Each structure stands twice: as structure tokens, then as C-alpha cells.
Amino acid sequence: MRALATVAITLCLVAQASARTAATRMEGTKVMPTTEDIRAVAPVLEKYAKGVVLGDLWKRPGLSARDRSIVTVAALIARDQTVELPYYLNVALDSGVKPAEISEIITHLAFYTGWANAIDAVPATRDVFKSRNIGADQLPPASGPQLPLDGAAESQRATRVGQQFGQITPSLVQYTTDVLFRDLWLRPGLAPRDRSLVTVSALVATGQVAQITYHLNRAMDNGLTKEEAGEVVGHLAFYAGWPNAFSAAAVVKEVIEKRPR
Numbered sequence: 001m002r003a004l005a006t007v008a009i010t011l012c013l014v015a016q017a018s019a020r021t022a023a024t025r026m027e028g029t030k031v032m033p034t035t036e037d038i039r040a041v042a043p044v045l046e047k048y049a050k051g052v053v054l055g056d057l058w059k060r061p062g063l064s065a066r067d068r069s070i071v072t073v074a075a076l077i078a079r080d081q082t083v084e085l086p087y088y089l090n091v092a093l094d095s096g097v098k099p100a101e102i103s104e105i106i107t108h109l110a111f112y113t114g115w116a117n118a119i120d121a122v123p124a125t126r127d128v129f130k131s132r133n134i135g136a137d138q139l140p141p142a143s144g145p146q147l148p149l150d151g152a153a154e155s156q157r158a159t160r161v162g163q164q165f166g167q168i169t170p171s172l173v174q175y176t177t178d179v180l181f182r183d184l185w186l187r188p189g190l191a192p193r194d195r196s197l198v199t200v201s202a203l204v205a206t207g208q209v210a211q212i213t214y215h216l217n218r219a220m221d222n223g224l225t226k227e228e229a230g231e232v233v234g235h236l237a238f239y240a241g242w243p244n245a246f247s248a249a250a251v252v253k254e255v256i257e258k259r260p261r
Contacts, residue, residue: 030083053238062231065095067197071232073097073105074198075205075239077121078113085124090132099129099138104190105198111180112202140189147186154181193223200224201232204248205240212251217259226256 038046058068069092076085092102102125110118129135158177166173185195196219203212216229229252237245 032083032087057235057238060231060234062227063235066092066097067228068235069095069097070101070105070194070197071201071235072239073102074109074201075236077106077109077117078202078205079240080113080117080120082120082124085121086128089125089128093128093132099134100140100189101194103139104187104195108184108190108195108198109202111184112199113206140187145188146183147188147192149182149186157181191222193219196222196224197232200229201236204233204236204244207240207244207247209247209251212248213255216252216255220255220259226259229256 035046038049058065063071069088072088073085073092076082076088089102093099106118106121106125109121158173158181161176162173185192190198196215199215200212200219203209203215216224220226220229233245233249233252236248
């Protein structure tokens with residue numbers, strides 16, 4: 001009897017664990033509401049979605065559809081809003097974003113918005129890749145040749161950060177140098193301009209205005225124009241909210257005005 005009771009308890013625990021795993025998977029791949037679902041709850045929201053977001057915003061000439069896709073996917077991952085992620089991942093792929101670039105975006109955002117947010121993007125992305133027959137051969141390798149390092153600029157950055165924070169948090173300074181700027185940022189699977197675009201989008205989307213100045217300057221050094229920078233903020237007003245957009249707008253304005261013309 002005791003053995004049977006032990007087996008029963010074990011089976012019960014296994015069932016509970018399976019249920020938790022299934023629930024976790026369901027939560028990671030939430031289904032995006034249909035147009036009918038939205039209309040049944042908020043018909044005005046449907047009107048804005050069709051008429052303003054898809055009917056106007058995505059057609060503005062200041063950013064290409066590919067760039068808008070990168071900005072949107074970055075914002076959704078940064079804010080851990082995975083419901084719409086499958087839809088916009090498909091838009092991104094249709095707009096010319098490569099599977100390898102999507103893989104790099106997710107990896108990059110693990111550092112700039114937190115590990116869990118990147119992991120939460122995996123189930124939806126896995127399903128989209130599977131539906132489009134995207135295999136490992138289309139993804140970037142874990143290691144390999146890197147982009148050239150701007151030694152002078154990196155040395156200045158590392159020295160400045162080390163002087164500011166080396167005594168307070170040496171681990172942060174070390175990982176910032178060794179992992180971020182001398183490894184992650186040098187991965188060739190995502191062009192420096194696009195990597196900067198992802199970073200700036202994530203910072204705006206999460207209200208991290210203190211970091212925008214450095215990364216927007218870096219983005220513009222990497223080829224992002226001032227017109228494109230302005231469009232990023234306008235685009236993200238819809239995907240991250242007006243307060244975050246206006247908080248970023250003041251910083252973007254200051255950066256643009258201080259840059260050499």
C-alpha cells in the first residue's frame with residue numbers, strides 16, 4: 001500500500017509539472033486577437049489600427065518597411081509583449097529582414113532589455129521559423145569571424161566607463177567591454193546601423209532615456225539619419241506609448257542639434 005501511495009504521489013507530481021509546462025508554453029505563444037475580436041471589444045481601436053497605424057504610419061516614407069519592422073520587433077521584445085510578435089515577425093521577413101538578423105536581434109536584446117525578455121521571444125519566433133521552413137542553416141553561428149574593431153574609439157569608451165564605474169562595479173565594466181563591445185557589437189549577422197537601430201528602439205520603448213544620447217550618436221555614426229531617428233520616435237509612439245515617445249523626443253532633439261552639420 002505504501003508503495004502504491006508513493007507511485008500515486010509521483011504520478012500526481014509529474015502531472016502537475018506537465019500542466020505547468022503546458023501552461024508556460026501556452027503563455028509563451030498567446031494568440032493575437034482577430035479583427036473581429038477587437039471590433040467586439042473596441043471598435044474605435046480597430047478603426048485606429050486600420051486607418052492610422054497600418055493605413056498611414058507604416059506607409060510614411062521616413063523609414064523603410066524593413067526598418068519599421070526592426071523597430072517594432074525590437075519594441076515588442078523589449079516590452080515583453082509577445083502577443084503581436086508572430087504577426088510582426090512575418091511582416092519583418094516579408095519586408096526583407098533575414099532570419100539570421102532576427103536571431104541576432106533577439107540575442108542583442110537579451111543584453112539591452114534583459115535575458116527573460118529574449119527568452120520569452122523564442123517560442124513565437126520558433127513557431128514562425130517552423131511555419132516558413134527556416135532551419136539552422138539560415139541562422140548565425142555561435143562564433144566565427146568578427147567585424148573590425150575601432151580600437152581608438154573603443155579604448156576611449158572603455159577608459160571613460162572604467163574611470164566612472166570601475167571602483168563601484170568592476171564586473172559591469174568588465175562584461176561591458178569583453179562581452180558587449182568587443183564581442184556582441186562585432187558580430188556580423190546584424191549590420192552596425194541595424195544593431196544601433198535595435199538598441200535605440202529598445203531604449204525608447206522602455207523609457208531608458210539616460211542611455212539614448214550615447215546610443216543615438218553611435219547610431220548616427222553608423223549611418224542612421226536625423227530624419228530616420230525622428231521617424232523612429234514617431235513610430236514608437238504607437239508601440240510604446242506617447243509618454244515614452246515624448247520623453248525620448250527631447251533627448252533626440254538635443255542629440256541632433258549638437259551634432260556637426
